[in-house]
Amino acid sequence: DAGVIQSPRHEVTEMGQEVTLRCKPISGHDYLFWYRQTMMRGLELLIYFNNNVPIDDSGMPEDRFSAKMPNASFSTLKIQPSEPRDSAVYFCASRATGLAGVVEQFFGPGTRLTVL
Amino acid sequence: GENVEQHPSTLSVQEGDSAVIKCTYSDSASNYFPWYKQELGKRPQLIIDIRSNVGEKKDQRIAVTLNKTAKHFSLHITETQPEDSAVYFCAAAYGFQKLVFGTGTRLLVSP
Numbered sequence: 001d002a003g004v005i006q007s008p009r010h011e012v013t014e015m016g017q018e019v020t021l022r023c024k025p026i027s028g029h030d031y032l033f034w035y036r037q038t039m040m041r042g043l044e045l046l047i048y049f050n051n052n053v054p055i056d057d058s059g060m061p062e063d064r065f066s067a068k069m070p071n072a073s074f075s076t077l078k079i080q081p082s083e084p085r086d087s088a089v090y091f092c093a094s095r096a097t098g099l100a101g102v103v104e105q106f107f108g109p110g111t112r113l114t115v116l
Numbered sequence: 117g118e119n120v121e122q123h124p125s126t127l128s129v130q131e132g133d134s135a136v137i138k139c140t141y142s143d144s145a146s147n148y149f150p151w152y153k154q155e156l157g158k159r160p161q162l163i164i165d166i167r168s169n170v171g172e173k174k175d176q177r178i179a180v181t182l183n184k185t186a187k188h189f190s191l192h193i194t195e196t197q198p199e200d201s202a203v204y205f206c207a208a209a210y211g212f213q214k215l216v217f218g219t220g221t222r223l224l225v226s227p
Contacts, residue, residue: 031213042218048213091159104150108159
């Protein structure tokens, strides 16, 4: 298995532009998570899905952020309009429902976003 | 909501020494406590986890202990090696979904 796949790996954009981050979870995993990592705030859960349905979006910082999961193999995190304070590494993670007691969340390689 | 505190923020040891990282959590309902290792520029990777029905768990040179009464848990690494150098994060959750992470400990193992 290729693991969790994220694209792009690096994104540099200007303030006010729309940014779309993409994630492909591990095949067969029914949970998908979006995290943000910054020096100031550490690793924060933004939103998670179960069977493509958003379960908890309480970590989404504001209405400029939105996430979708149109099918089991694809999710997007969109920021519109982007601001310099959105600069961070965004991780996607996935896990399967308790197979053989395994509950590990597997992280993707992350997308490093820089908003100028 | 859950709040996780982690100490120390940095830890320097000599190769072969032991390293201990401590975390406290606030929500007594939390029942899952994973530890992740993150090397520079890489993704976090699970190294060990423990559930609230267990007091201690070991995996080779790594062990985790949990004190539910005091609401704290610790990571112990014995016989440290330079490749153990990384940032280590603890986390807590009720269920296995909504992980709340500590602020991280930068471990440096000197040869």
